[in-house]
Amino acid sequence: MKKLAFLKQPMMQRVLYALAPVALAAVYLFGWRVMAQVAVAALFAFLAEWIMVPTPPGKLSQAVWVTAAIYALSLPPATPFWIVAVGAVFAIVFGKMVFGGFGKNIFNPAIVGRAFVYVCFPVELTSKFAPAFRGFPGGFARWSFAALEELPARLTAPGLGVVDAITAATPMWSRRDYAFETRLWDLFTGQIGGLFDHAGHARVLAAGSVGETCAIAILLGAIYLLWTKTANWRLMLGTLLGATATNLLLRNALGIDLVPPLGFTLFSGAFLYAAVFMVTDPISAPRLRPSMWAYSILIGALIVFFRYKAVFAGGVGFAILIGNMLAPSLDLWIKRYQARKKAAKA
Numbered sequence: 001m002k003k004l005a006f007l008k009q010p011m012m013q014r015v016l017y018a019l020a021p022v023a024l025a026a027v028y029l030f031g032w033r034v035m036a037q038v039a040v041a042a043l044f045a046f047l048a049e050w051i052m053v054p055t056p057p058g059k060l061s062q063a064v065w066v067t068a069a070i071y072a073l074s075l076p077p078a079t080p081f082w083i084v085a086v087g088a089v090f091a092i093v094f095g096k097m098v099f100g101g102f103g104k105n106i107f108n109p110a111i112v113g114r115a116f117v118y119v120c121f122p123v124e125l126t127s128k129f130a131p132a133f134r135g136f137p138g139g140f141a142r143w144s145f146a147a148l149e150e151l152p153a154r155l156t157a158p159g160l161g162v163v164d165a166i167t168a169a170t171p172m173w174s175r176r177d178y179a180f181e182t183r184l185w186d187l188f189t190g191q192i193g194g195l196f197d198h199a200g201h202a203r204v205l206a207a208g209s210v211g212e213t214c215a216i217a218i219l220l221g222a223i224y225l226l227w228t229k230t231a232n233w234r235l236m237l238g239t240l241l242g243a244t245a246t247n248l249l250l251r252n253a254l255g256i257d258l259v260p261p262l263g264f265t266l267f268s269g270a271f272l273y274a275a276v277f278m279v280t281d282p283i284s285a286p287r288l289r290p291s292m293w294a295y296s297i298l299i300g301a302l303i304v305f306f307r308y309k310a311v312f313a314g315g316v317g318f319a320i321l322i323g324n325m326l327a328p329s330l331d332l333w334i335k336r337y338q339a340r341k342k343a344a345k346a
Contacts, residue, residue, distance in 0.1 A: 005059045007102070011282075012062040014230040018221035019069050019277065025217035026210040029132040029190050030077035031139035034210050040081050041072035041088040048092040053101065061102035063283075067091055070110040070277050073211025074270060074317075075117075076128035078144060083124060087117040107324045108284045115317045129170050129206035131193025132213060170208045171268045172307065175260055178203060187267040190214030212273040222276040231280035234292045239275040240266070242300025250308060259308050270316040271303055278316075284324045291330035299323040 026034045045068040049060050071091055072084060091113025096105040118125055133139045171182035171192060180196045182205065192207035207213045225231035243265060251259040259265075266272065279285070279299055286295050299319050306315020 007059050007061050009062040011230055012066050014228050015066045015225070015277070016069060018224045018230070019066075019073065019211075021217040021220045022073060022211050022214070022273075023069070025190060025214035026073060026077075028138040028140055029207060029213055030130065030210050031133070031142040031144040033144040034073075034077060034139075037075060037077075037079060037081070037084055037210070038069055038072040040084045042068040044068075044085040044088040045071075045092050048089045049097065052093060052097040063102050064092065067096070067109045067113075070211075071113045074110065074114045074209050074273070076125055076208075077130050077210050078128040079117075080124060080128075083117050083121055087113040090116045103283055105283060106328065107321060108278055108281045111278055111317045111320050111324075115321060118317065129208065131204065132191050132207040134191050134193065169203060170206055171264075172208075174203070174205055175264070175268075176258070180205070181260070181264065182268070184263050184267060187264070188215045190216070208269060209273075212270040215267050215272055218272045218276055225276065225280070231276070232282070232285070232292060234289065235280045235285055235296045236275055238293050238296025239279050239300040239303075242297035242302075243271065243304050244300070245297075246301040246304040250304065256308065259304065265304060265307075269307070274303075274316045274320060275300070278320055279323070284327060286327045286331045286334075288331050288334045290334050291327070294330055295323050295327055298326070 023034070023038065042065060045064050046060070049064045053060055068088055068091075071088060075084065075087075091109040094116075095107055095109030095112030096102065099105040130144075133142065169178060169180075171187060174180040174182065174196065178196070180203075182192060186192050190207065190213040192205060192213060194205050195202045196205055212218075222231075222236065226233055226236070244262060247259060247262050247265045250256045251261070260268070279296055286292050299322075302319035302322060303316050306319055310318075
């Protein structure tokens with residue numbers, strides 16, 4: 001029988017503290033089912049790591065809780081619990097343990113799990129978005145907001161059927177497919193919901209995944225991570241710069257209207273959530289400063305490009321996975337360049 005022991009990782013504890021306002025905002029916007037989702041992910045991620053960790057030393061990493069939280073908060077609010085469990089196990093086993101455990105993984109485990117369930121169960125995931133609660137007490141007094149019969153009177157209209165509710169469009173989908181643009185203030189506060197008209201048919205505007213919806217909560221977490229020096233500011237800033245430059249190039253310089261305005265790009269979808277909690281993962285990111293800039297700028301640029309060209313409206317996870325693949329090579333190339341430069345001076 002393996003002994004239950006954890007590595008002491010104060011940095012991972014601080015990431016969990018930074019995720020606290022995001023989780024609270026998610027409960028307010030979507031109900032207490034969000035915390036059940038996090039609990040399921042945490043349980044199965046823990047079990048997967050406990051089974052896979054070698055003995056000796058047999059110690060689990062506290063990073064397992066961070067992986068579970070980031071992964072669970074990246075899912076829609078009504079994701080079936082069995083899908084949550086499958087993704088959590090896949091994240092730990094194939095995103096971390098197959099590489100040798102904590103500190104040896106190339107990819108961010110949370111994104112590995114999220115990308116896996118996104119590709120394997122696209123219907124189940126894209127049909128589980130829901131509008132956010134508004135007013136007080138919001139989701140603090142509710143379990144979830146997932147079924148049509150749960151929609152309040154403000155979301156009902158003649159001609160609105162069950163199919164419309166099930167296929168509710170998130171801000172990015174609604175802009176791309178129906179030319180409806182969500183207000184920036186709603187994106188900033190996370191109170192996204194209501195009806196919009198498209199070709200004479202009422203459509204439901206749904207919020208995104210539970211952790212990505214409220215920009216205020218994410219920014220509070222970012223401030224804490226930067227203040228405690230838990231996250232590297234270069235990785236955050238580089239992601240913002242890469243996305244901003246690519247957005248301005250495609251939309252303003254090249255005149256591509258399919259690319260949304262800059263404000264919408266930065267505050268919609270999982271961009272901000274990823275820039276704060278995913279790109280800054282110290283294990284899957286490069287170690288050298290020049291590499292960090294190249295890595296984060298590339299990810300920001302790829303997010304904007306994928307949103308413009310890809311079939312799916314969001315491309316955050318795949319952009320980061322590509323960055324993860326290049327991270328070791330970036331460090332190697334920078335080291336070789338610096339060595340050649342030093343030799344040339346000598």
